[in-house]
Amino acid sequence: MVVVYYTSTNFLDVILETIQSLKNAVSLHVVIEITPASKNSTIVNVDDLSGLGPIETGERVLGKEKWARFQPYFEGVASVQFVVHQHKKAISFSSLRTAFTLGRYLKKFKVDVLHFDTVSTRAIGLVPFLLGKKVFISLHDPAPHSGEETWKDNIPNYVFFPMAKGFFFYSGFAKSQFREHYNRIKKPVYQVKLQPYTFISQFLGKEKQPGRTILFFGRLSYYKGIDLLIEAIPLVLAKFPHEQFVIAGSPSYGYDIDEATIEKYQDNVTLLKGFLTTQALVKQIEASKFIVCPYRDATQSGVLMTAFAAGKMVVATNVGSFSEYIDEGHNGLMAEPTVASIAENIMKALANDQYKEIEKQLESGYSNQTGEFNRRSFLEAYQAK
Numbered sequence: 001m002v003v004v005y006y007t008s009t010n011f012l013d014v015i016l017e018t019i020q021s022l023k024n025a026v027s028l029h030v031v032i033e034i035t036p037a038s039k040n041s042t043i044v045n046v047d048d049l050s051g052l053g054p055i056e057t058g059e060r061v062l063g064k065e066k067w068a069r070f071q072p073y074f075e076g077v078a079s080v081q082f083v084v085h086q087h088k089k090a091i092s093f094s095s096l097r098t099a100f101t102l103g104r105y106l107k108k109f110k111v112d113v114l115h116f117d118t119v120s121t122r123a124i125g126l127v128p129f130l131l132g133k134k135v136f137i138s139l140h141d142p143a144p145h146s147g148e149e150t151w152k153d154n155i156p157n158y159v160f161f162p163m164a165k166g167f168f169f170y171s172g173f174a175k176s177q178f179r180e181h182y183n184r185i186k187k188p189v190y191q192v193k194l195q196p197y198t199f200i201s202q203f204l205g206k207e208k209q210p211g212r213t214i215l216f217f218g219r220l221s222y223y224k225g226i227d228l229l230i231e232a233i234p235l236v237l238a239k240f241p242h243e244q245f246v247i248a249g250s251p252s253y254g255y256d257i258d259e260a261t262i263e264k265y266q267d268n269v270t271l272l273k274g275f276l277t278t279q280a281l282v283k284q285i286e287a288s289k290f291i292v293c294p295y296r297d298a299t300q301s302g303v304l305m306t307a308f309a310a311g312k313m314v315v316a317t318n319v320g321s322f323s324e325y326i327d328e329g330h331n332g333l334m335a336e337p338t339v340a341s342i343a344e345n346i347m348k349a350l351a352n353d354q355y356k357e358i359e360k361q362l363e364s365g366y367s368n369q370t371g372e373f374n375r376r377s378f379l380e381a382y383q384a385k
Contacts, residue, residue: 021370029081
């Protein structure tokens with residue numbers, strides 16, 4: 001069976017783990033979309049796309065040294081190519097032309113299944129090449145997060161959802177959310193599980209550093225509950241006056257962080273506003289005692305899987321699928337999405353250095369058991385009539 005797995009640089013940390021369960025079960029071709037907006041993501045940092053053609057090798061896009069870090073994950077994959085979009089706008093003749101070029105390129109593989117890991121507006125030009133193929137779609141977020149609703153995000157759904165033979169989700173919560181949000185769609189749904197994003201382990205120091213900070217990282221958006229964390233910090237400092245907090249990330253969807261409040265606690269709170277390279281992010285994670293995810297709502301979280309891969313426990317709110325991935329007291333602590341509960345659980349982690357005890361129990365590597373679960377899910381879908 002020939003499968004094309006279409007993803008983007010934004011989700012590459014997920015996919016590097018996910019394809020491990022699939023690459024030896026089918027003839028797998030991986031296509032990675034890169035655009036001016038996604039050339040810098042969690043694990044992909046590209047300065048410039050100019051001079052690149054529509055279809056390029058990983059070495060050509062990333063350079064020999066950077067690509068070498070990715071190659072072990074693609075051993076056993078039939079091929080891996082980047083589809084390079086030069087135009088800033090997703091809806092453009094340039095994007096249609098690039099996707100059409102990709103479609104012609106893929107014809108030679110005689111594809112049976114095309115699996116989109118989150119459908120992209122830029123892939124609409126592929127539609128003529130999908131006729132007669134089994135199409136599956138993985139959805140990271142079946143419904144938009146609070147404060148991130150935009151009509152443009154729905155465009156690929158209208159195009160690709162009717163073509164899909166089934167949908168994949170990374171949690172039971174997301175599966176239920178899809179059924180509720182798209183109750184008219186009666187197609188089969190499947191689940192796969194996230195694994196720790198082990199790619200970042202290549203950047204960890206050989207010797208473990210003592211943690212100094214409590215870290216929030218990721219894009220700055222309303223649904224992330226950053227304001228709840230900022231309000232919780234004074235409650236924590238009242239009992240632990242020497243604790244240091246770091247908030248690191250780039251604002252998105254017009255979110256404006258309350259910097260005035262942060263300035264009141266400038267001796268205890270550092271704001272790193274902007275994009276962090278992989279190396280810079282890992283340094284912040286290594287320097288932390290633990291990670292905090294004070295979210296108002298969520299589906300699942302790459303922050304969680306990145307933290308686990310780095311051997312860090314997480315204080316997270318009990319929203320979305322966090323309860324499916326956090327084992328209370330084993331790899332993290334669960335709070336309610338309120339200021340008081342977030343503060344209480346941060347202090348619980350700090351009391352008698354409980355975070356260190358939880359750290360000792362963390363599983364930071366690839367799980368063969370989870371990989372087998374994912375493999376069965378993929379093959380069940382792909383082989384269904």
